Amino acid sequence: MKFNIQRNQLMESVQDVMKAISSKTAIPILSGMKIEVTEEGVTLTGSDSDISIESFIPKEEDGIVYIDGIEPGSIVLQAKYFPDIVKKLPDQTVEMKSDDQFNVTIKSGHAEFNLNGQDAEEYPQLPKLKTENSFEISVDLLKDLIRQTVFAVSTSETRPILTGVNMSIKDDKLHFVATDSHRLASRNIPIKDIQEQHISNVIIPGKSLNELNKILADTQEKIEISVTDNQILFRTEHLYFLSRLLDGNYPETSRLIPEQSKTNIVIDSKELLHSIDRASLLAKESRNNVVRLVTKENETLEISSNSPEVGKVQEEVKADSIDGEELKISFSAKYLMDALKVINSEKVVISFTGAMRPFIINPIENSDEILQLILPVRTY
Amino acid sequence: MKFNIQRNQLMESVQDVMKAISSKTAIPILSGMKIEVTEEGVTLTGSDSDISIESFIPKEEDGIVYIDGIEPGSIVLQAKYFPDIVKKLPDQTVEMKSDDQFNVTIKSGHAEFNLNGQDAEEYPQLPKLKTENSFEISVDLLKDLIRQTVFAVSTSETRPILTGVNMSIKDDKLHFVATDSHRLASRNIPIKDIQEQHISNVIIPGKSLNELNKILADTQEKIEISVTDNQILFRTEHLYFLSRLLDGNYPETSRLIPEQSKTNIVIDSKELLHSIDRASLLAKESRNNVVRLVTKENETLEISSNSPEVGKVQEEVKADSIDGEELKISFSAKYLMDALKVINSEKVVISFTGAMRPFIINPIENSDEILQLILPVRTY
Numbered sequence: 089m090k091f092n093i094q095r096n097q098l099m100e101s102v103q104d105v106m107k108a109i110s111s112k113t114a115i116p117i118l119s120g121m122k123i124e125v126t127e128e129g130v131t132l133t134g135s136d137s138d139i140s141i142e143s144f145i146p147k148e149e150d151g152i153v154y155i156d157g158i159e160p161g162s163i164v165l166q167a168k169y170f171p172d173i174v175k176k177l178p179d180q181t182v183e184m185k186s187d188d189q190f191n192v193t194i195k196s197g198h199a200e201f202n203l204n205g206q207d208a209e210e211y212p213q214l215p216k217l218k219t220e221n222s223f224e225i226s227v228d229l230l231k232d233l234i235r236q237t238v239f240a241v242s243t244s245e246t247r248p249i250l251t252g253v254n255m256s257i258k259d260d261k262l263h264f265v266a267t268d269s270h271r272l273a274s275r276n277i278p279i280k281d282i283q284e285q286h287i288s289n290v291i292i293p294g295k296s297l298n299e300l301n302k303i304l305a306d307t308q309e310k311i312e313i314s315v316t317d318n319q320i321l322f323r324t325e326h327l328y329f330l331s332r333l334l335d336g337n338y339p340e341t342s343r344l345i346p347e348q349s350k351t352n353i354v355i356d357s358k359e360l361l362h363s364i365d366r367a368s369l370l371a372k373e374s375r376n377n378v379v380r381l382v383t384k385e386n387e388t389l390e391i392s393s394n395s396p397e398v399g400k401v402q403e404e405v406k407a408d409s410i411d412g413e414e415l416k417i418s419f420s421a422k423y424l425m426d427a428l429k430v431i432n433s434e435k436v437v438i439s440f441t442g443a444m445r446p447f448i449i450n451p452i453e454n455s456d457e458i459l460q461l462i463l464p465v466r467t468y
Numbered sequence: 469m470k471f472n473i474q475r476n477q478l479m480e481s482v483q484d485v486m487k488a489i490s491s492k493t494a495i496p497i498l499s500g501m502k503i504e505v506t507e508e509g510v511t512l513t514g515s516d517s518d519i520s521i522e523s524f525i526p527k528e529e530d531g532i533v534y535i536d537g538i539e540p541g542s543i544v545l546q547a548k549y550f551p552d553i554v555k556k557l558p559d560q561t562v563e564m565k566s567d568d569q570f571n572v573t574i575k576s577g578h579a580e581f582n583l584n585g586q587d588a589e590e591y592p593q594l595p596k597l598k599t600e601n602s603f604e605i606s607v608d609l610l611k612d613l614i615r616q617t618v619f620a621v622s623t624s625e626t627r628p629i630l631t632g633v634n635m636s637i638k639d640d641k642l643h644f645v646a647t648d649s650h651r652l653a654s655r656n657i658p659i660k661d662i663q664e665q666h667i668s669n670v671i672i673p674g675k676s677l678n679e680l681n682k683i684l685a686d687t688q689e690k691i692e693i694s695v696t697d698n699q700i701l702f703r704t705e706h707l708y709f710l711s712r713l714l715d716g717n718y719p720e721t722s723r724l725i726p727e728q729s730k731t732n733i734v735i736d737s738k739e740l741l742h743s744i745d746r747a748s749l750l751a752k753e754s755r756n757n758v759v760r761l762v763t764k765e766n767e768t769l770e771i772s773s774n775s776p777e778v779g780k781v782q783e784e785v786k787a788d789s790i791d792g793e794e795l796k797i798s799f800s801a802k803y804l805m806d807a808l809k810v811i812n813s814e815k816v817v818i819s820f821t822g823a824m825r826p827f828i829i830n831p832i833e834n835s836d837e838i839l840q841l842i843l844p845v846r847t848y
Contacts, residue, residue, distance in 0.1 A: 370549060402580055
């Protein structure tokens, strides 16, 4: 194996693939990165057996040559040192080669690294997905779907199914839903020209989606999503991101969502966020981050929190409108802040059905696309 | 106590004073911040009994009013929540007041915090230093003195005296020296118009100097340094930084420094730094960060490192000149990188006296002001 490559291209791919590699793996060879060279280019592969990532660097693209001097072959390299080595190489080009003893030489400028590699034959084959269940969306929409739901997955393993995001296609819409049973985040996008799909109970680990979101740049390029019984594949031109799916049935969440409301508030999203943030400052330890919201005269909300040992805080926030019944309700400041941060909307509508029932936050525009639901906290 | 203050001024002072406050203190009231208001302005005080910091915000300065509505008084406030509260207040001005029950009210915009304070009478008095041993230098020079020496103090408590920096005045020069017995960092500056001083064995805790360096902005303003038997005071117009001194005799370090050398290298500081950095990548764990330097023909150095399990790295670096005996030497990459990073000089001179003797790094200009010394490592 031998090739010369542009350092920046190599660096970018190495960083993407590293997201799948864990130093704590039961299968020793998975602590390494596989490097495979063909006449078309270089493919880097990393896997922790839950997530597998392949990144392809083409020999040439848009008339720019990234790789030359190719002698095909493959090797597995210790992943722990490789990113730092590439980052700190002195020259813009890097020469890599391996011999039949799996010795790898990396040269750049006057620097030369000799590393012990491993036989690529010993690296597990990634499954090649065969499925009819494929569809495409744009990368930036996928990133929105992830960002607006994944934070609400459960961090506890008591109900493993809730550590994932439920993906489904229904009525020409793609839905992402996550809940940790104290709150729920849901986002959908219209999805057209799609053949009848049989996707309803796909549960993607939250961790996989977080890593995928980090790797994907915010572009309008297309990404292909393919689903089998136990795996999901996200594929762009140069990236192949494979994740296992969670096994089990995702709970029916639609019945959690109240259909009617008794109090409706329209309010500036940022003003409410900052006010909740301040109220939560004193509540962080003693009261599990609980703040209180009370409707007042003149379209005013009172946000408050009381932490007997430290003190109390209260603040009046002007709403655009408050309709319906008077309300006193307590809830986790963190949950409301999380929800407000991911709703890309200057104004939000908050719909309450009484102090003991879940409440809903929607953006004021495209309100049926994003829904955030929070369960209140009893404080008496 | 009552006053209205500009939030930004308050924030800056709070952040400085927080550097002296520890939540883990044996004296409970020291987990608080003292706020003292007089007709002249507001003084904030924090202390962990090793370091004490006072920051003064004048009522008015250069025609700008920072504080108004003053009713003198004082209070101690829980320091844990105070910085976050100030940072997140909605308005540019802040009203603070306390009643005789030590209840503190902080108002800004529509937000109001009510906090439990403590009686300022219970806060320990900071000692007022009385000494003739005072001198002034500019803040940026003091920051250089600190930055170029403090990293070399010992982190081990086996010889507590080495956790401090030795400050002395001799022959119209102010010296800072630190050593952990594996390396030594020394910087001096000329200091004129100073009466005969009796400062020779002042040992300032490294931690104090690190905190002081963080607080001081890089200005050419003067800072006054006053020393007593067991304390040192750094004072600018609005800041009062008091530290205890370490007790004991600092070792005589001048005899560690070789007077002659057998091999002298002049080299670009950054090129050497990057090359050592690369060589240390593989050496981080197995070999305690040891790299090897060998002089070659044609003004060339070979920097290398070998870590049997991972691999090896070697690199040739061009020096400006290599004079004297051939040399093969091994040393800690970290120590040399630390030294090169603080020497503000494009070129450095490295003077060796054989593979088993300490070597010295000086800047090529003003070479008698900065000296970094490193002990080699035996590798046979």
